[in-house]
Amino acid sequence: MLRGINLGKRQLKSAELKAVVEGMGFTEVKTILASGNVVFEAGDAAPEAIERDLHAALERATGLKSEVFVRNRADLEKLVEANPFPEEAKARPSYLLVTFHRAPPDRAAIGRLAESHDGPERMVVVGRELFTDFPEGQGRSTLVPAMQKARLAQGNTGRNWNTVRKLLAALGD
Structure with a gap:
């Protein structure tokens, strides 16, 4: 998952992303949506090495600097299983x-921010991921700017539940 792709001037076509990943020697490459998501077979490559190498390869090939976050099928399966908001995920997965x-x-x-914030949003940390329920959507939420002000938005990338499920489905069995 690439951070901040296809937002404003940070444009990267899925075909370009696929070509870069294939050029690194990975196989079974598939892009998901047009927002910097790609799944592939990486063999025994370490996630940290993939993140570092893909970041460098993207910059060389496209000039684009983007943080890269790698999760394997087992990581995503655990994440789906650990979802602290299963009912919300069913009722309104894009929120x-x-x-x-x-x-x-x-x-x-995050606890201090949750206590001081008076909106309807809820946040739960599971491992190294943060689940945030936005019952009224992110667009008008006052939590997002509060998170940015608290510097909680550094070094991460977000995906809604629909996308998380699509990524896991694309990894197959």
Whole structure:
């Protein structure tokens, strides 16, 4: 998952992304949606190495600098199983956001933000991911700017529940 792709001037065509990943020697490459999601067979390659190498390959091939977050099928399966908002995921999956981080988010900082925020949103840290339920959507939420101000939005990328499920489905069995 690439951060901030196809937002404003940060444009990357799916075909370009696929070509870069294939050029790295990975197989079974499929892009998902047009927002910087790609699944592929990586063999025994370490996720951290893939993140580093894909970042460098994208910059060389396209000039685009984007943070890269890698999760394998087992990671996504555990994530889906651990979803703290299963009813919300069924009822309004596009309003449930999973934010992927390199390291576990600061639970204390998120707890302080949750306590001080008066909106209907709820946040739960599971491992190194943050689940945020936006019952009224993100567009008018006052939580998003509060998270940015609290510097909780550094070094991560978010996907709604629909996309998380599509990524897992694209990985197959």
